[in-house]
Amino acid sequence: xxxxxxxxxxxxxxxxxxxxxxxxxxxxxxxxxxxxxxxxxxxxxxxxxxxxxxxxxxxxxxxxxxxxxxxxxxxxxxxxxxxxxxxxxxxxxxxxxxxxxxxxxxxxxxxxxxxxxxxxxxxxxxxxxxxxxxxxxxxxxxxxxxxxxxxxxxxxxxxxxxxxxxxxxxxxxxxxxxxxxxxxxxxxxxxxxxxxxxxxxxxxxxxxxxxxxxx
Numbered sequence: 001x002x003x004x005x006x007x008x009x010x011x012x013x014x015x016x017x018x019x020x021x022x023x024x025x026x027x028x029x030x031x032x033x034x035x036x037x038x039x040x041x042x043x044x045x046x047x048x049x050x051x052x053x054x055x056x057x058x059x060x061x062x063x064x065x066x067x068x069x070x071x072x073x074x075x076x077x078x079x080x081x082x083x084x085x086x087x088x089x090x091x092x093x094x095x096x097x098x099x100x101x102x103x104x105x106x107x108x109x110x111x112x113x114x115x116x117x118x119x120x121x122x123x124x125x126x127x128x129x130x131x132x133x134x135x136x137x138x139x140x141x142x143x144x145x146x147x148x149x150x151x152x153x154x155x156x157x158x159x160x161x162x163x164x165x166x167x168x169x170x171x172x173x174x175x176x177x178x179x180x181x182x183x184x185x186x187x188x189x190x191x192x193x194x195x196x197x198x199x200x201x202x203x204x205x206x207x208x209x210x211x212x213x214x215x
Contacts, residue, residue, distance in 0.1 A: 008174060009044060010136055013052035014167070016042055021061065021075060032062070032070045051140050058143065058166045093172045094213055100162060101150060101169075102209040105193065108152035109202040116152040120194050123148050131187050139173050145190060149209075152197065176215070186215045 017038075026032060035053075039046045053070055056062040063073045088096070108116070123145040130138040143166050150162040162169075189212040196205035 008136060008171075009048050010051045010055065011167070011171065013042060013044055013048050014055050017052060017056060018061070021072065024075070026072045028072050028075050030072050031068075032072060034069065048136075051136055054140055054143075055167060055170070058147065058163050060160070060163060088168065090172060090175065093168050096165065097169065097172075097213045098210060100158070100165065101146065102206050102213065104150040104153045104155070104158045104162065105197070105209045106202040106206040107155065107158075108149055109197045109200050109205040111154045112152040112197050112200075116148070117194075117198055119148050120145065120152065120197070124190055124194060127190070128187070131182060131184075135174065135177055139170050139177075142173055143170055149193070149197070183215075186212070189215065 020026065032038070033041070035046045035049045038049045042049070053062060053064060057064045057070075061073060063071045065071065123141070127138065127141040127145050130141050146169060147159075147162060147166065151159050153159075189208055193205055193208045193212065196202075196208060
């Protein structure tokens with residue numbers, strides 16, 4: 001089974017928006033249509049458009065300016081450089097997360113700053129508030145927390161690689177949570193990882209990260 005099976009509405013919207021970028025519909029630096037305009041054009045809800053734009057912002061394709069709108073950051077989709085991700089299996093996605101995410105979290109435990117910890121606490125609180133909410137909304141919040149975990153390693157290459165990989169992470173999390181009831185003990189691993197990072201304990205942080213990936 002590949003990750004493309006039973007794709008969410010958000011993933012489909014992301015693909016449609018990427019196709020418009022690839023076709024040259026918008027110029028670099030151009031302000032993109034508003035959420036209502038895109039929702040009407042694509043025939044989807046504004047919430048789906050909003051989540052799709054967040055994915056594109058994570059990938060570096062779009063820049064979201066608070067109170068102003070979304071702008072095309074580049075006409076070259078960074079994700080095209082790693083197209084193999086779109087067809088990887090769930091097991092291959094898990095292997096990649098072990099190699100990339102868990103190791104980055106180990107580095108984060110050694111290099112994190114107080115600002116990193118505060119950002120992680122804020123993201124975790126936001127994620128917790130939506131754990132029993134709409135699944136797509138929770139997954140979006142969870143991505144922010146995981147990206148900040150990797151960012152705390154203070155390695156720009158790792159951060160960019162994980163940003164490209166975030167679409168696959170979102171799909172695997174979405175798949176896992178639709179196959180079984182949401183489990184509080186699994187969610188609690190996020191807080192335990194944060195505690196290990198705060199205590200500068202890379203071995204525990206990596207072990208907990210691997211347990212979360214396998215859950």
